[in-house]
Amino acid sequence: MLVIFDCDGVLVDSEIIASRVTARLLGEAGMEITPDEVSLRFAGLTGDQIFSEAEAELGKSLPDTIRARSESELDNALETELQMVPGAHEMLDRLDAARCICSNSTSERLEMELRRTELYDRFRPYIYSAVEVRQHRQKPAPDVFLHAAEEFDVEPADVLVIEDSVHGVSGAVAAGMRVIGFTGASHTWPGHAEALMDAGATTVVNRLRDVPATVEALADWSLV
Incomplete structure (x- = not known):
């Protein structure tokens, strides 16, 4: 076994920490979503998968800066809060x-x-x-x-x-x-x-x- x-x-x-970071970044991109909604919809997905789904929903590409910041901001949050x-x-x-x-x-x-x-x-x-x-x-x-x-x-x-x-x-x-x-x-x-x-x-x-x-x-x- x-x-x-x-x-x-x-x-x-860690998922709740990731949800907070993701909700904040998506909000900056024009997608209003709460951390709880991120957990409900996207738990288990990687940042790239989440952002791809967000782009499909918004009908536009997210700014490159959003994707670039996501990993570093998540790592910083995990290192202090996890x-x-x-x-x-x-x-x-x-x-x-x-x-x-x-x-x-x-x-x-x-x-x-x-x-x-x-x-x-x-x-x-x-x-x-x-x-x-x-x-x-x-x-x-x-x-x-x-x-x-x-x-x-x-x-x-x-x-x-x-x-x-x-x-x-x-x-x-x-x-x-x-x-x-x-x-x-x-x-x-x-x-x-x-x-x-x-x-x-x-x-x-x-x-x-x-x-x-x-x-x-x-x-x-x-x-x-």
């Missing part, structure tokens, strides 16, 4: 399974986030960035999940994925894996759990401390 974790919004409470999702270390202490991270973020950002929250040594070197494996396709493409399964030499049916976004759930399901949806970070919204279930999650938890028991139950279920 392999357990794959998304990072942003599952292990580190916190671990409560219970991450305790959950990992109790999880008796192989584990790794599959994320849309770059390796550089993942290392920064995980080092800041003292989680880096709990996963390295098994930290995979979708933009750096296979065809470099990001979630909701299944590529990064399939890459991890190959690295651990396990079948997709023997993998459980912990995801907080519809896009991540969709990618894991497309890879033939089961998903535990997670709604315990600060960017959660009313209907979040239902959206994850609709995308194909097998179940949803809102506390990391519930992950080990849920993994154990689903592992036993897979053997029935």
Whole structure:
């Protein structure tokens, strides 16, 4: 059994920070949107994916300065504000399974986030960035999940994925894996759990401390 974790919004409470930065930049570009709306619509997507969707909605290209500032402003905010999702270390202490991270973020950002929250040594070197494996396709493409399964030499049916976004759930399901949806970070919204279930999650938890028991139950279920 392999357990794959998304990072942003599952292990580190970064999505709400990204939503605030994105909402501010999109507002400068003429798209009025709140951080909560950004979380609802775009959680799990990269900045480039979000800005491309915003351009389609606005019917115009965003100023180059907006895109250029987005990564640096987000990095600055993460370096000063980022916190671990409560219970991450305790959950990992109790999880008796192989584990790794599959994320849309770059390796550089993942290392920064995980080092800041003292989680880096709990996963390295098994930290995979979708933009750096296979065809470099990001979630909701299944590529990064399939890459991890190959690295651990396990079948997709023997993998459980912990995801907080519809896009991540969709990618894991497309890879033939089961998903535990997670709604315990600060960017959660009313209907979040239902959206994850609709995308194909097998179940949803809102506390990391519930992950080990849920993994154990689903592992036993897979053997029935």
